[in-house]
Amino acid sequence: MKLSSILICPKCSSNLTKHLNHWHCENCQKTYPIIHGIHDFRCSPKNLEPNIAEAIQKFHQLTYQELLDLVLISKRLPKRINQKIKDYYSKEIERTETMAATFIQDAKIPNGRSVLDLGCGSGSS
Known part of the structure; x- marks a missing residue:
């Protein structure tokens, strides 16, 4: 069939x-x-765009977590998935710092030397 x-x-x-x-x-x-x-056969609500517009408008007033909540509301995902996404993004700086420290250590770059990063992102995904 x-x-x-x-x-x-x-x-x-x-x-x-x-x-x-x-x-x-x-x-x-x-x-x-x-x-x-x-x-993906989800039908997005008609009010999807206002949530994004509100996040942009309040960018300098809301915390990172509050902005993330606004965007996630518009996605209509299950609570469990929303929480996983929030957990992932709330640890982004920590993941990036760990990845950078590991790279510097493994590459044996002397203190005070420069590194040119030609990649995109932190490589921590």
Whole structure:
């Protein structure tokens, strides 16, 4: 049985067409991504953008944790997943410092010398 024969659009109940990286509904033009093999048929609330806009507007007023909470609210993820994301990002500086210290130690870079980092991110993901 083909997956396309049993799936319908969560938004309008029409047939879906499978493409390489997404499903598409010709009726309502909604697209549902396939990310790392996971078919995401969640329908985002219409008020998704205001949460992001509010986070941008309050960037200098809110703490990092409060901004993260605002963004995560718009994602409509299970509480367990939200907590894992919060835990991960709250330890980002610690992970980066540990990775940098390990690199400096393993590369045997003398004190006072310079290093040119050509990578992106901290390599701690």
